[in-house]
Amino acid sequence: MQLFRPGANTIATVMIAAIGAAPVLAVGLSYEVMLSPYVTNQNISRNQPVPFSHEHHVSGLGLDCRYCHASVEKARFAGIPPTETCMTCHSQIWTNALMLAPVRESLSKNQPIAWERVHRLPDYVYFDHSVHVAKGVGCTTCHGDVGRMRLMRQAAPLTMQWCLDCHRSPERFLRPREAVFDPNWQAPKNQAEIGPKLAAGYHINTGHLTDCTICHR
């Protein structure tokens, strides 16, 4: 008695192969999704109430990062500048520019500009800008080439994998103290040589840098 057509053999072989392949593919697909900008928001430029260009202000005018992000050396939070900081210049130049109307409105109504946040860490992550800056981690190491960004975007994936990649061996990214705020810094050819020396000089204890409680307090 013939129960199955000859093609059933192919179906059976494919099914058996699928039992092995499906879990691997499912895990691989989930991993790719979790790493994609769809989840991480990497490289997505956000619309802002005022189209503030870091390219213009950093590369064009040469403003220091700390001019606006004033608390970056002292606090966890680098700081979003108050409208008054914008007005140090824009009360004098481009005073009638349509683009800057929300800035003037913010000042007259005494209401801060509602910037769209670009870099968002989960609530269970403790992150402190000041310690990174103090230990020779430059702004562009994490925030990317901000001097070439017209609208701000998140250059790094901000996954835990990405954090740990540096915390496990930070010497690859460390800069001398005077280069921390240099927007054009590139790792020198002898980084492998000077990196460990810098780490030692900053008293970075790599052994404890991956403890859970370093970031999850």
Added chain:
Amino acid sequence: MSEVLAAEHPAAHRWIASERADDLAMTQAVADPLFTGFGRRWWVALLITLPFVLWLFGAIGWLFYRGIGIWGINSTIVWGVAIANYVWWIGIGNAGTLISAMLLLTRQKWRASINRFAEAMTLFAVAIAGLMPIIHLGRPIYAYWLAPYPNTMALWPQWRSALVWDFWAIISYLLFSLLFWYVSLIPDLATMRDRTPHRAGQLLYGAFALGWRGSAREWSRLQTLHTTMAALGVPLVCSVHSIVGLDFAASLMPGWQESIFPPYFVVGAMYSGFAMVVVLAAAIRWGLSLQAIITHRHFDVMARILLMASIVMFYSYATEWFMGWYGGEHAEREAVRFEFTGTYAPLYWALLACNCLIPQLLWWPFARRSLFILLPVAIAINIGMWLERILIVWNTLSHGYMPSLWRNFHFTFWDWTFLIAPLGLFAFLFLIFMRLIPSVSMFDMRELAHEEAAA
């Protein structure tokens, strides 16, 4: 019910109680009830178990919603019924593979009557056991963190955690049991395919029979594969329960930190598992009228194994007491004292009665062959083994190093739920299995019948 094979008393052959058991009669005795249906008895049994299944899943839902605080656990006794259940169910599961693999390798032909349903018992028991650590997690949605999968956190499981060892022990054991069971099922599935009158059944059994034709080459390969898997299975059976023992032994608690735990857990598992096989064998023998195939002699040999295991268990308990005293550690001695005289002392005495005293009845051949004695003994052993597991948890945690942290465990409604309802789920799954798959390995039995000159 099929009455193709009539049992005779005394048994006509060593392992087959029927004078004549040719290939057809043997096949019909096992397979035919599956085509005609089991009648009202089976439906009634299924309806009785169904509420327990719903109760269990409802309770798991409530547990996930409310958290594990619904149990009687507290900040001192952090483990409770779920962990005892886990160890107990894994232990039940142990015997199926042991019967199949160990008895196959040692060429104990009598295993043919009981190995199929014992392996099914293993599958269901291990699946239920695997549920227990997951529902005991504070955050069960993260249970998959136990698996090493590529993730954007760049984190691997904590290999020093006993929970991760459990994960590997259970998953490898479950997969192995499933494959081992399936491999030995293929020729019988082909028999079902060829005998079932229904088109749907032919297709279903046919698909799972993987085109089995019964050629000499197929038989030879099946035998090689089955024996090889059995050789892999025996160490796996030992490792899985050793890992369970290490969950306790790898800690620093008095009464747990003992190197005897892994072998002691393996024997304990075999003990409770065989006791469960006796119970199920009695049920299947009665339910499917298989008195000719599952003979009194089968119960006799299983009872001997139970007797042997009970002696080893008693030896293990005695070693614990002796080492507690001989080690001289205050906390260890205190742990033994607390076992005998503490809060749970009545349960401990009950445990000793169930596991060590009552099974001594099996020294008498009459007791081994009489189901009226053997069945209660087997049930007592299962109760005793559950008591052992819960007392391992309670005694140590209730009475640790820090007297200010001494607490007692109090059963809540949900503790009873998770103790009782899984039994219903197990029975439910087992009834479904009995209805769909031949409960006895037909091809093994045909072979045995030929060897016994009954065919």
